[in-house]
Amino acid sequence: MEDRVKKVMGSVFNVDIDLIKDNSSPDNIENWDSLKHMNLIIALEEEFEIEFDDEEIVDSMNYALILNIINHKVVN
């Protein structure tokens, strides 16, 4: 699961997977702007066949939070 999330993030933001840490966020990933955030959510939804609701989209602002939300969704 962790690897798949990192792989998607690495592709969307064009960064090395090893550079993605728990606290990776728009503050420390240069490419992570609002448009790329949208692309990220769409890519994650496709990857895990899930749907984020509006609140979750707004909350998904670092790697740890994203992982948490997806874990929660996939389990349910």
Add this chain to the structure above:
Amino acid sequence: MKYSEIIRLNHELEGALKETEYKVVILSNIMVHQSKEICEYLLRIESVNASVSIGEYDNIVQDSAKIQDVNAVLIFWEVCNFIDGLQYKINTLSEIDFQSLVEKIKLEIDLIFNNLKDMPLVLINKFTSLIFDQFSLPVSRINELTNELNFYLESAIGENVKIVDINKVISKLSISSSVDLRYYYSSKTLYSVEFYKQYFEYIKPIFLSTAGKIKKALIFDCDNTLWKGVLGEDGFDNIKIYQEIQYLALDLAKKGVIIGICSKNNPEDVDEVLKKHQDMIIRDNDIVIKKVNWGDKASNLKLIAKELNIGTDSLVFIDDSSFEIDLIKKKLPEVRVFQVPKKEYEYGLMVRELSNLFYNSSETKEDERKVQIYKEQLQRTKGEESIENIEDYLATLGLVLKVYIDDPTQVARISQMTQKTNQFNLTTKRYSESGIKSFILNSDKIVISIEVNDKFGSSGLTGLAVLCKKTSEIDTLLLSCRVLGRNIEYVFINIIIDIANKNKFEVLKARYIKTHKNPQVEDFYDKCGFDVIAKDNDSSMYSLDVDNFKYKNIKYIKVKNGR
């Protein structure tokens, strides 16, 4: 393939391609940001070095006035966002407000097309109400609106504009897979990534055609591909001809696609079917090239490309065997391969869809004759093998060049030549029909086209030169590959010098711009006696003192005035 995978591979392809950039701008009144990587990726895997940029949100008219120096403009203009929430406001609009909205959009259509009239290619989606009018029993107002605007659109477009029927893409995927209303309400993103994948796959041939990457030949295996059954085992009487497939192939042949056969069989058995089987639709005459033997198919396809004088990347190959399909994918990844589907009823659909790969932005008279032309070409190639001295052979051909200058009836074919010719093309500049038309009308440009005739027939218009008076330069010089190897290029240069003389050129400048397909003409101007005045890795600049030009005397090629 998943969206994140596309983004990743697209990054990898970026910079790996050496070709000149193919710039696409997408203008839209909704958010279309997911289209960028998908469009780039689908073109880059066809070695078109695409670079897509997206205009400002809801600024189609303003942006259309600013665009410069791009290869194609694509417009996504959605009725639901003409004004915010139009899809639900429209039914309560007064008739006056409705009409003034219609007038406003028509005016904007005119403005946009006028702003974009010099672009080589403009694609605009048909207006669609499908998404918001899903199941309305009476004709809804939003449907009336799109009908009226589409009617207007058809009447307003210029030669450089193509209308894309976006409803075909939406219907293929279903409305619910094409759009994601969650994102429409939150961020005006209407279409899903699934939609973009299908959409760009659908329109890709239009880009490929203008980028000179069109597919040229469709090559069939025989057993279980042109007919059901194995000829060598089931026998002549027990095979069942796939007539639908053959009708589709025949139609493509009429449009100028080369149809060929590459099959492991006894050649005389296949010939017997082609000549005598009463159910066959494709006959020997329709087939330009046949490689029927027991050799490997990758080598045979390479031979086919070589004999036709086209690149292997211009081939499309259909076979039923996973082994053969796999072999070609590995050995010749640039060949597009298709496997006959397991379900027989899906085969026709597959061939109809792959026919899009041969999309030709302008069909011309030469296309109809192309089967004949390629056959004559093969006959000439065979003749070459038997005569040792090539000059003696050429002298037997009875070559005649007909020269045309600024002929407005040839615009479509001339533009097509600039788009399709890769090998003997000194500058590889692609021009649209409107571009060529303006050259012909413009007194600064001289457009010289030549038709090559010999005792086997006419090759049609197969050579082009564009001279620019202001800069005294040869802007474009190209010859179609089917007339190469006959020293026509040297006679063509003689003709060009004569015309330069008549127009009082003192010097004639010329340029060679390198691409990965035109190294054969790298030293062409050197051979013609031009002096190099500047040179780097990708191009050379030449100059010639017109008075001192030494004409090559090639007696066996006659020159005539075309008109």
